Amino acid sequence: MIIWIKLLHGxxxxxxxxxxxxxxxxxxxxxxxxxxxxxxxxxxxxxGNGSVDNGRAFIEEARQCKEEKFKSIGHGWDHRFEGSTIxxxxxxxxxxVIHMAFFGxxxxxxxxxxxxxxxxxxxxx
Numbered sequence: 204m205i206i207w208i209k210l211l212h213g214x215x216x217x218x219x220x221x222x223x224x225x226x227x228x229x230x231x232x233x234x235x236x237x238x239x240x241x242x243x244x245x246x247x248x249x250x251g252n253g254s255v256d257n258g259r260a261f262i263e264e265a266r267q268c269k270e271e272k273f274k275s276i277g278h279g280w281d282h283r284f285e286g287s288t289i290x291x292x293x294x295x296x297x298x299x300v301i302h303m304a305f306f307g308x309x310x311x312x313x314x315x316x317x318x319x320x321x322x323x324x325x326x327x328x
Contacts, residue, residue: 204300208258209238215261216241220293220303264289265305 205227209217219234221227268284268291275281279296284305291305 207234208261210257211238211242213257214307215257216307218258218261218265218291218303218305220300222299222301226302261289261305261307265291268305 205219205221205224207219207221207227208215209219217238221230264286265284268286268289271283273281273283275294275296279294279301282293282295282303284291284293288308289305290308291303293303294301
C-alpha cells in the first residue's frame with residue numbers, strides 16, 4: 204500500500220492511498236501534475252513548516268469524517284467522506300481499498316459550491 208501526503212506552503216492539501224505499487228507508478232505523473240497545477244493556482248500563503256505532525260493531524264481529521272457508502276457503478280463500493288475542513292472518497296472492492304483520496308477544503312469549497320476545475324479533473328484519474 205502506498206500513502207502519499209502532499210504539502211503546500213506548510214499545509215497538508217491532500218492524501219492519496221493506492222493499493223498497489225504498480226498502480227501508483229502509473230498514476231504518479233497525473234497526481235503530481237494535478238497537485239502542481241493547484242499549487243500554481245492557490246494564493247501563496249505561508250502557514251508554517253510542513254511536519255510529520257501536520258500529516259498526523261490531517262489523517263486524524265480524515266478518520267473523524269462523516270462517511271456515506273454507495274454501490275459503485277463498476278465493482279465494489281464508493282465511500283464518500285466529509286469533515287469540517289476535509290473531504291474524501293474511496294473505492295473499496297472485496298474489502299480492500301483500491302484508491303482513497305482526501306483533500307483539505309476551504310470555507311468557500313464546502314458543500315453547496317462547485318469544486319474548482321482542477322479538483323473535479325482529479326476525479327477522472
